[in-house]
Amino acid sequence: MDRFKGTGSYILSDALREIVNASIVLRRPLLLKGEPGTGKTELAQVIAEDLKLRLIRWNIKSTTKASDGLYVYDTVQRLNDSRFHDKDVSDIKQYIKLGKLGEALCAQEQVVLLIDEIDKADLEFPNDLLFELDQMSFDIVETGEHFKASHRPIVVITSNSEKELPDAFLRRCLFHYIEFPDPEMMERIAKVHFPDLKQNLLTQIVAKFYFIRQRHELRKRPSTSELLDWIQAILAGGITEGELNKRLPFLGVLLKTEEDVARVAVH
Amino acid sequence: MFVNFFKALRRRGVPVTFNEWLLLQDALSQNLIDSSLTRFYYIARSILVKSEGHFDKYDQAFLECFGHIESDDDLIRRIEERLLQMPPLQLTEEEKRMVEELSLEEARARFEERLRNQDDDLHVGGNRAIGVRGRSPYGAWGYNPAGIRIGQHQSRMRSAIQIAEKRTFRNYRDDVTLDTRSIKTVLSYIRQVVREGPRDMLDVEGTIDATCRNAGELEFIWERARKKRIKLMLLMDAGGTMNPYSELVSRLFSAAKDIVKDLRYYYFHNCIYQELYTDIEQMSAVSTRKVLDQTSRNYKVILVGDAYMAPSELLSRNGAIDYWYRNDRPGIEWLMDVRKRFRKVIWLNPEPAEWWASVPSTRMIQRIFPMYELTLEGMRSGARALIKA
Numbered sequence: 001m002d003r004f005k006g007t008g009s010y011i012l013s014d015a016l017r018e019i020v021n022a023s024i025v026l027r028r029p030l031l032l033k034g035e036p037g038t039g040k041t042e043l044a045q046v047i048a049e050d051l052k053l054r055l056i057r058w059n060i061k062s063t064t065k066a067s068d069g070l071y072v073y074d075t076v077q078r079l080n081d082s083r084f085h086d087k088d089v090s091d092i093k094q095y096i097k098l099g100k101l102g103e104a105l106c107a108q109e110q111v112v113l114l115i116d117e118i119d120k121a122d123l124e125f126p127n128d129l130l131f132e133l134d135q136m137s138f139d140i141v142e143t144g145e146h147f148k149a150s151h152r153p154i155v156v157i158t159s160n161s162e163k164e165l166p167d168a169f170l171r172r173c174l175f176h177y178i179e180f181p182d183p184e185m186m187e188r189i190a191k192v193h194f195p196d197l198k199q200n201l202l203t204q205i206v207a208k209f210y211f212i213r214q215r216h217e218l219r220k221r222p223s224t225s226e227l228l229d230w231i232q233a234i235l236a237g238g239i240t241e242g243e244l245n246k247r248l249p250f251l252g253v254l255l256k257t258e259e260d261v262a263r264v265a266v267h
Numbered sequence: 268m269f270v271n272f273f274k275a276l277r278r279r280g281v282p283v284t285f286n287e288w289l290l291l292q293d294a295l296s297q298n299l300i301d302s303s304l305t306r307f308y309y310i311a312r313s314i315l316v317k318s319e320g321h322f323d324k325y326d327q328a329f330l331e332c333f334g335h336i337e338s339d340d341d342l343i344r345r346i347e348e349r350l351l352q353m354p355p356l357q358l359t360e361e362e363k364r365m366v367e368e369l370s371l372e373e374a375r376a377r378f379e380e381r382l383r384n385q386d387d388d389l390h391v392g393g394n395r396a397i398g399v400r401g402r403s404p405y406g407a408w409g410y411n412p413a414g415i416r417i418g419q420h421q422s423r424m425r426s427a428i429q430i431a432e433k434r435t436f437r438n439y440r441d442d443v444t445l446d447t448r449s450i451k452t453v454l455s456y457i458r459q460v461v462r463e464g465p466r467d468m469l470d471v472e473g474t475i476d477a478t479c480r481n482a483g484e485l486e487f488i489w490e491r492a493r494k495k496r497i498k499l500m501l502l503m504d505a506g507g508t509m510n511p512y513s514e515l516v517s518r519l520f521s522a523a524k525d526i527v528k529d530l531r532y533y534y535f536h537n538c539i540y541q542e543l544y545t546d547i548e549q550m551s552a553v554s555t556r557k558v559l560d561q562t563s564r565n566y567k568v569i570l571v572g573d574a575y576m577a578p579s580e581l582l583s584r585n586g587a588i589d590y591w592y593r594n595d596r597p598g599i600e601w602l603m604d605v606r607k608r609f610r611k612v613i614w615l616n617p618e619p620a621e622w623w624a625s626v627p628s629t630r631m632i633q634r635i636f637p638m639y640e641l642t643l644e645g646m647r648s649g650a651r652a653l654i655k656a
Contacts, residue, residue: 015309018299018306018309018310019309019310019313021299022294022299022310022313022314023313025294025297025299026290026293026294026297026299026314028290030313031317033319063492063493075471075475076469076471076474079474079475079478079485080485082483083483083485123456123654161452162452162455163452163455163456164453164456164647164650164651167282170317170318171284171286171287171317173317174313174314175312175313175316175317175318176313177319177322
C-alpha cells in the first residue's frame with residue numbers, strides 16, 4: 001500500500017499527513033473538522049490524486065437519508081411502466097439506482113469516498129451508516145443481492161459541527177481538527193497559488209490579513225480563500241508595498257458584511 | 268500499554284472507551300507511531316479524542332504522563348548520527364542464519380538484559396525500545412530491519428511535549444467558552460424534522476396504496492416536505508443573584524432568538540409563582556397558568572437560573588422575595604406544574620456544578636428538573652436530554 005505524501009498544490013501539516021496514513025492502515029473513516037476554508041473537502045481530493053484513486057463525492061443535504069446513499073428503488077418509474085407494456089417490469093434490477101456509498105462499495109478498484117458535511121443531515125443519519133461503514137457491505141432487499149467492497153474505500157468525512165455526531169459513530173472514526181494556518185504556513189499556501197509574488201509584499205499582505213482576522217468583533221472572519229482573492233485583487237490593482245502600508249485596499253474582498261468593513265476601515 | 272495515560276484521560280473527563288484504546292494498541296503494533304513521540308501525540312489524539320473541545324484536556328493528560336520525557340525526535344536524531352558513524356555490520360552467512368533463528372521472545376529477552384547492563388547517558392523510556400535497539404552495537408539487532416528503521420522519516424514536526432505545553436486548544440474547551448455562535452450550534456441540535464409547507468413531495472407508499480385501491484389507475488398522493496424546526500420556551504431568572512450572569516443569559520437569549528422561530532420567553536424573579544414577566548424592567552406580567560395552558564406540550568422548555576434562594580421562597584406561601592408579592596401557592600408547586608405540563612424540560616444553572624449540593628434550594632430543584640451547567644458541555648448534555656424520545 002502506498003503511503004499518502006501530499007501533492008505540491010496542497011500544503012498540509014505533518015500531523016495531518018500522519019493521521020491520513022493512520023486512517024488508511026487502521027481502516028477507519030477519517031473525520032475532519034475545522035473552520036470554513038481550511039481545506040477539509042480538498043483533502044479528499046488530494047488523497048485521491050496522490051494515491052491515483054477515483055474520488056466519489058457524496059454531498060450531504062438536510063434531507064439526505066442514509067439508505068439513499070446505498071441505493072434508490074424507483075418504484076414510481078416501475079409503477080408507471082406497468083401501465084404501458086413496453087418494458088419488463090418484473091426485472092426489478094433496472095429500477096435500482098446505486099447511491100454514492102453504494103457506488104463506492106461496488107467499485108472494482110479501491111476508491112476514496114468523501115462524505116461531505118455530514119452534520120447537515122438528520123441526527124440519526126451517521127448511526128444509520130455504522131453497519132455499512134464497518135462491514136463495507138450492503139444488501140439490496142428488493143433483489144436479494146449482496147455487495148461487499150472488494151477493496152475497502154478510504155473514507156473521509158467532513159463536518160462543520162452544526163450538529164453533534166452520535167458517540168457510537170465517533171468511536172469508529174479517527175478525528176482531526178484542522179487548525180487555521182499560522183502566518184508561516186499561510187505564506188507557503190499563498191506561494192503555491194502565486195509563485196511570482198514578491199516575498200516582501202507577501203509578508204506584508206499576510207501580516208495585514210492576520211491583523212484584521214484577530215479582531216474579535218468581526219461577524220465573519222476572513223479565511224484562506226478570501227486571502228487568496230485579496231492577493232489576486234492587490235496584484236491586479238498593481239498596489240505596491242508603500243500603498244499597502246498606508247491603507248487597506250479592496251476590503252470588500254476580505255470582509256463580507258458592511259458592518260465589518262466599516263469597523264475595520266475606521267481604524 | 269500506557270494504561271496510566273488512559274486513566275489520566277478518563278480522569279479529566281475525556282470519554283475514551285475501551286475499543287478506542289484497543290485501536291491505539293493496534294496502531295502501535297502496526298508501527299504507525301514509528302518510535303516518534305510527536306507522531307504518537309497526533310495519532311493517539313486522532314484515535315482517542317473526538318472533539319476539539321477535549322484537546323486541551325488531552326494536552327494536560329499527555330503532559331502528566333509523558334511530560335518528563337526529553338524531546339524524543341531530538342534523541343532519535345542523535346541516535347541516527349551515531350548509527351551513521353558506526354561501520355556497517357559485516358555478518359557471515361552463518362551469523363545471519365543465527366539471527367534468523369532467534370525468536371522474537373529470545374531477542375527481546377536478550378535485548379532487555381542488554382539494556383539493564385548498559386551504562387549509558389541517554390535516557391531510556393519504554394516507548395523508545397526500538398530506537399535504543401538500533402543503536403546497540405550488538406550485531407544481531409543491527410541486521411534486523413526493525414532496528415534500522417529509526418528516524419527514517421525526517422520530521423519537521425515540533426516535539427510533542429512542546430506542542431502539548433503550548434495548549435493551543437485552551438480556547439476550544441467546552442467548559443469555558445460560550446459565545447453566541449457556539450450556543451447556536453448547541454441549540455440547533457434540538458431542531459427536529461417536521462412536515463411543513465405546500466404538499467409538493469410525492470408520497471410513494473401512499474401513491475401505491477391509492478393506485479391499488481383505484482384498480483391500477485395511477486393516483487398520485489402528495490405530502491408536505493420535511494423541515495427542521497424547534498419549539499422552544501425559555502424561562503429566565505432575572506433575580507438579583509443572577510446579575511453576574513446577565514451577560515451570559517443574554518447571549519443565550521440572543522442566540523435562541525436568532526435560530527428559533529417559535530421562541531417563547533418569560534422572566535421570573537428567583538422562583539416561578541402565579542405570574543411570569545414578558546419584560547423585566549416594566550414588570551409586564553402574564554398569568555403562569557395561562558402560559559402553561561396555552562403552550563403546546565411539545566415545546567422544549569429550558570429554565571435558566573441559579574436556583575439559589577431561601578428555602579421559604581420555594582416552600583412557603585407568600586414566600587416570594589418581593590415583600591409586597593403575595594403567592595398563595597408555594598413556588599415549588601408551580602415548578603412541578605411546569606415539569607408536569609411539558610414533555611421535555613431542563614434547568615440550566617450558571618453556577619458550577621460542584622456547588623449545587625451545598626445549596627438546599629438547588630438540591631430541591633434538582634429533584635424536579637434535570638439540571639445542567641450553563642457551559643457548552645452542560646448545554647450539550649442538556650440538548651441531548653431534550654431530544655431523547
